[in-house]
Amino acid sequence: MPDTNLLPSPLRVWLLFVCLLPLSPSLLATPSIDTWENSQGAKVLFVAAPDLPMLDLRVVFPAGSARDGDRPGLASLTADLLDQGAGDWDADTIAERLEAVGAELGIEAQRDMAAISLRTLTRESALDQALETLVQIISRPRFAPADFNRVRANALVSLNRDDQDPATLGQKAFYRLLYGDHPYAIDPAGTPASLAALTPEDLRAFHARHYVARQAVIALVGAITRPQAEAIAERITSGLGPGEPAPSLPPVPANASGNLERIHFPSTQTHVFTGQAGMTRTDPDYFPLYVGNHILGGSGLVSLLMDEVREKRGLSYSVYSYFLPLAERGPFLAGLATKNDQGPQARNVLIATIQRFRDEGPSQEEMEAAVKNITGGFPLRIAGNRKIAQYLAIIGFYGLPLDYLDRFNERVRAVTVETIRDAFQRRIDPSRFTTVIVGPAIIDQSQ
């Protein structure tokens, strides 16, 4: 099943967000990032990792669902079709060429970006065949009608499966309700009606417009030299037009007041999703909000939400809050799932905990523990070539400074109880939250 359209799960958010942490200099030097622009204007970021004979490569374009316009699902379907026929090869041949040399390919479209990742051995015959295939996939996808029809039909099945999962259903509704007319309201997977209206020509035009050299970011981590990395980066964009920058996304307007949607669903649990527009990748409040949320609901078993909802009351297996930082303000989202008759109580505890944190801020002890956890845990989060490649792609795509990793710990340590409280009071307001509740119709005493 092509799952590339799925919304980011809390776990994936955590990987992209919490993991983007700096290395504590006392423990380990941050990976040394080499960066340049290739001859076609693509941004390249490279870290040499000679220990294992393998390469992790990640190419991203501003070709996510925020560019769908009035055709929801366009970005995802375009991404899904890339390896279903390209250049001289059909889908079978592409799969065979990659898997015969043990290479692994991943393609996904998120809201801001489309990402193509390749993992391959660096043995020359394997590397060459994998790269040759990747270049065709990126630059010469066929979008043949038969492949298009098949992939679109399976995407419709995937949408039906989304509809039978209360969590997926609720999260889609949350984005729709929160973002309204903003492009982030669009679910990357599209809708049955929007998928039905798409044509191969739509995909071809979207590809020509957004998969372009000057908008590409290429991240490379592996057992290759700088000259090899340069040659690979040249090759990847060799078949792409230079292109024009994608227009900026509109800013996300503030919620004037709260709103709420109920979705009746025959489940044993009621799912609650609540939050508001959060922060951008380059937000001035990034660090206080990040460290603050770590304490509130971002640190697993030891977070305040976990303590209040699960540890003290046994109300939910999973409870969380997170900021998903995007090019424009991504969501701040908190959620849980509990048996139906506890829905109102669990939601009240969730909101009250957020409200109290907003009003009072963290204690000094809570803040110090969070800073120790974040800074001390950094080596774990960059241990691995694939993880580093993901960070490089984010740094390149969002234009974060190259010393971002080097200086991350000092910025985390600079956060205080006061800056967290100040940032939360300016940016987070439960009275204006967008809320989606999924579950059977039950009288909610709190309404």
Place this chain on the structure above:
Amino acid sequence: MRIPTFSVPLLLPLLLGTLSPPAPANTSQVHERTLGNGLKVLVKEDRRAPIVTSQVWYKVGSSYEPSGLTGISHLLEHMMFKGTDKLAPGEFSRIIAANGGDENAFTGRDYTAYFQTLAADRLPIAFELEAERMRSLALPAPEFVKELEVVKEERRLSTEDDPEALTFEQFNAMAYEVSPYRNPVIGWASDLEGMQVTDLRDWYRQWYAPNNATLVVVGDVDPAWVFSLAEQYFGPLPAESISLTRGGGDPPQRGTKRIQVKAPAKEPYLLLGYKTTALGHASQDWEPYALEMLASILDGGSSARLSRELIRGSHLAASAGASYNAFSRLPGMLLLDGIPALGHTVEELEQALLAQVQRLRDEPVAEAELERIRNQLIAAKVYEKDSVYAQARQIGSLETIGLGWELMEQYVEHLSRITPEQIQAVARQYLVPESLTIAILVPQALASVDATASANLRGGLAHAGH
């Protein structure tokens, strides 16, 4: 493909696709030591990053559980974070967090395991805490009452409200008659309802002891240092007499079984399972390896037969998968699953999957297909070294299942030696109608979703309706 899994943790890392071939001897060295109290300590150096993962694996899981107590191993796993003689509830996690560590635990059919990943110089902290909860768990009744509710919520989330997971649960209960693999790892709802804290105290005493555990450490550490730390923290713990588990074998199946599962859903789901064998149970040692290779012929990537022929070729399936696990304590099944494509029925998909099985019985697979799988195995073994956690998990699971960690160094060779004739032989022997179980998810209306997804606004934002 998406074959539902056995609760939180499962043996999927050992399925063929991610199996790891032998690495050069200089990097794959595992150092082994057994303490006086029976704790086996396995250490592998990996100096790529200044981190270490420490995992404690207990030989207990849902397949050890008697009727009436299903889910107790997983529930006990949750309670392991709820305090010891010296640690308050939650304190374990707070200490690990303050030291920059990641931690979690998982329960499977054949094991329960706990891990911490942290900066290499913090290893003594993990050891001190794990040693403390190996023999001195508090199991306070008020914490148990709350945590039982948490686990019930976990069951609702992962099973009750997931129609495909529900189908998988009913399928196992139907396919296995005696084998404890018939029970879900998370436990049956009625068993959870009746669980008492005294049951957990007995279960803990029975299984949590150094001579029923394996300590696995992988990372930027000196094995001699790890052994001395292990002696210091775990050495003083007393051993326990561990009783052997008995039974567990299903009687021979005598014909195809079928079950329908009706649940709120929009798409049907098909699940087929053939009773097979496992390493340590097969009459011929190569048989489980041949079954692993057979599963990869069907589902070892996008170029394998199910994707190529059922998803792309005939457009019959929206998704289709196959899996088999040679590395289990008791014999399991070779599984096939799928969702029909638009315009096709679950019956058509069933016939197509059965035709794939028939073809494996009728004709030997092509050498090129085997060669592709061998190359994938070799590459996966290299990729796996990108993660200390994955390496430790493989060592721990092989040891805990009873096969021994040494197999990690050998199994790719075993797999690579498998011939087309051997694959055909296991197909003929095991993939027969007599040992087949078929489950079909029959979707029940989600009518309320379509009819009532209307917005019920409070704040009155204009953009709410869709």
